Amino acid sequence: MFVGKLRSSNASVRSGFSYCMRAFSARPCVSEKPLPPRIVVPEKDMIESFLKGTGPGGQKINKTSSAVQLKHLPTGIVVKNQETRSREQNRRNARRLLGEKLEEMEKGSQARTAIKGEKIRKKKASAAKKSRRKYRQLDEEAASSVSETSSHEGHDIASTGKPSNGDNTRQNEHRQSAANADASLGRDSSNG
Structure with a gap:
């Protein structure tokens, strides 16, 4: 009878049972231990x-x-x-x-407050550990990428006896900009 009333009111019901959409997770739901009851002071x-x-x-x-x-x-x-x-x-x-x-x-x-405080302390420690792990991994990735680029540059030094173009180019650009600045001021850049 109730289902008939719902159908007549334009509600979409497939049977006498209600359907509920739930999101399922891969982890089972673990219920926490209940906290002890609060003390009531007379x-x-x-x-x-x-x-x-x-x-x-x-x-x-x-x-x-x-x-x-x-x-x-x-x-x-x-x-x-x-x-x-x-x-x-x-x-x-x-x-x-x-x-x-x-x-x-x-x-x-x-005590209830001590249990709550311990839970909060554990969450903070876990978050800090996760953060340290993340930044350690980023540092390792950065160090490995730097070592890869320096190993390529080291190969250039070993084969030619000169540093690779990356360092040399930056030094030349700096020297040229300094020479241009000296020339605009009317100084001789060869004197030092």
Whole structure:
């Protein structure tokens, strides 16, 4: 019945099943390990206070108490947050930050933030390694092309006893331009 309604509304449906176009990759999809759940700090364990904001944002920020400060009573950790102009968003962010700090103290390297930081560090290291590999390969290619051209020039030196025309031509052009400049100034270029 549903398929009939779709057909009557000019939708192209071939059967009762919907078709989905997906891009397939050569690599299988590897699911990452889920991160540990966030710690929820009980409200009775913290004191919340609202402070006047500071920094950029002008008079509105300086006059309103949108900054949030949380103090965790059992540990004495103090967290202040003023990411946005909204007090409610700052309250949520401050609670999240306090939970992350408590989790780092509790779990150490197994904490959610430590796991995220390790993933980011590995990605950066991998990108740097890839970059080094790329530029090393480019340097090797450039060095091999230079050695090929110098080996051809070396062959000219060995057979004639003189450098190849490439170096000689550049030197002659430089000498001629210097002689022309001297002549235009009225100097004798043969004196040195």
